[in-house]
Amino acid sequence: MATHLQLFVVSCFLLFLWVAPSGVDASWGDQHHIFRNFRRHCLNTNCSTEIKTKAFKARQPSYLQFLGWDCWSECTYESMWYLTKKTQEEVNRVPQFYGKWPFVRFLGMQEPASTIFSILNGIAAVFMLIQFRKRVPPKAPMYEAWHGYFAVVINAWLWSTVFHFRDLTWTEKMDYISAFSLIVSGVVMFLIRLFCLKGNSINIKVALPIGLPVAAFFLMHAFYLGFTKFSYGYNMKVNLTIAILNSVCWIVWSIYVWTRQRYAWKACIPILLGNLLTLLELGDFPPIWWVFDAHSLWHGGTAPLAVIFYSFIIDDCLYLNEEYTKSKSFQRKGV
Ligand SMILES: [Zn+2]
Incomplete structure (x- = not known):
C-alpha cells in the first residue's frame, strides 16, 4: 500500500515537472x-x-x-x-x-484598494468565525474541519494584505501559495462534507485515501510557486481549473439538496456570483483613478459574498448537528 502510494506521488511529481512551464x-x-x-x-x-x-x-x-x-x-x-x-x-x-x-502609492501601500479590500475580507472571515463559534455547538459534525477552513481563509487574506501592501518576490510567493491553498480547501471541505463523515467525526479510513493525493498535488504546486520562477499564466490555469471544479461540486450539491436544506442557496449563490466577478478580473483594464483595477474590485466583491458562504457553513453545521442528535436518540430508543 505504502509503496504504491509513494510510486503514485513520485509519478505525479515527475509529470508535474514535465508539464509545468517556467519563466516570469x-x-x-x-x-x-x-x-x-x-x-x-x-x-x-x-x-x-x-x-x-x-x-x-x-x-x-x-x-x-x-x-x-x-x-x-x-x-x-x-x-x-x-x-x-x-x-x-x-x-x-x-x-x-x-x-x-x-498604482498610486498611498501611505506606503503599493496597491491601496486591493490592500484595504483584503483587510475587509480578513475582518469578514474573523467576524463570521466568531459567529460560527457562538452558534454552533463544539460537538457538531464538521466543527473542527470548518475551523481548519477558517484558518486557511484568514491566512490567505493576511498574505493578500501583505502582498498588495508591498509587492516583493517573497510576499508574492506567499500570497500565491495561500490563495492556492484557499481554492484547494474549498474542494477538500466538499469531499469531507460528502464522503468522510461518520457520526459527528471524520472517518479517517475514507479521508486518508482521498486526502493524500490532494495534499500531494497541493504540495507540488506550492513547491512550484515557492521555489521556481513560476509562470503567471500557468498558475492561473491551475487555479481556474480547481475553482471550476469547486464551483461545479458545490452548485450541483446545493441544487440536489435544496428541497430538504433550504439554506443551500447560501453555498450556491455566492459561488455563482463569485464566478461572475472572476470574469471581471479576466477582462483586465487600467486602474480607475490609478487606484481601482479589476483585481481590486474582485477583492472588494468577494467580501460580502464570502459572508453569505460563511453563513451557509453555520446553517449546515446546525443542520448536521440536528440530524446527528436525531440519529443518536433513535439509536437510544432502538429504532
Ligand atoms: Zn490579490
Whole structure:
C-alpha cells in the first residue's frame, strides 16, 4: 500500500515537472527603453555609492524605509510614472510593469484598494468565525474541519494584505501559495462534507485515501510557486481549473439538496456570483483613478459574498448537528 502510494506521488511529481512551464511574464512597460534609461539614470544619481544612498535615505520619509522602499524600488516607482505619463500624453496608452498596472502609492501601500479590500475580507472571515463559534455547538459534525477552513481563509487574506501592501518576490510567493491553498480547501471541505463523515467525526479510513493525493498535488504546486520562477499564466490555469471544479461540486450539491436544506442557496449563490466577478478580473483594464483595477474590485466583491458562504457553513453545521442528535436518540430508543 505504502509503496504504491509513494510510486503514485513520485509519478505525479515527475509529470508535474514535465508539464509545468517556467519563466516570469514581462510587460511592455518594464521592457521600454524610456523606463530603462530613466531608471538607470535614477540609480546612478541616487543609489550607486554609499554616500549617495545615505543622502537618498536622509531625504526619504522613515515609514517608507520601514516598509522596504529602498533606493532601487523608489527608482523603479518613479521610472514607472515617468513612462506612464509620457505614453498617456503621446499615445494614450497605459503600460503594465512586470505584469501589473501602475498604482498610486498611498501611505506606503503599493496597491491601496486591493490592500484595504483584503483587510475587509480578513475582518469578514474573523467576524463570521466568531459567529460560527457562538452558534454552533463544539460537538457538531464538521466543527473542527470548518475551523481548519477558517484558518486557511484568514491566512490567505493576511498574505493578500501583505502582498498588495508591498509587492516583493517573497510576499508574492506567499500570497500565491495561500490563495492556492484557499481554492484547494474549498474542494477538500466538499469531499469531507460528502464522503468522510461518520457520526459527528471524520472517518479517517475514507479521508486518508482521498486526502493524500490532494495534499500531494497541493504540495507540488506550492513547491512550484515557492521555489521556481513560476509562470503567471500557468498558475492561473491551475487555479481556474480547481475553482471550476469547486464551483461545479458545490452548485450541483446545493441544487440536489435544496428541497430538504433550504439554506443551500447560501453555498450556491455566492459561488455563482463569485464566478461572475472572476470574469471581471479576466477582462483586465487600467486602474480607475490609478487606484481601482479589476483585481481590486474582485477583492472588494468577494467580501460580502464570502459572508453569505460563511453563513451557509453555520446553517449546515446546525443542520448536521440536528440530524446527528436525531440519529443518536433513535439509536437510544432502538429504532
Ligand atoms: Zn490579490
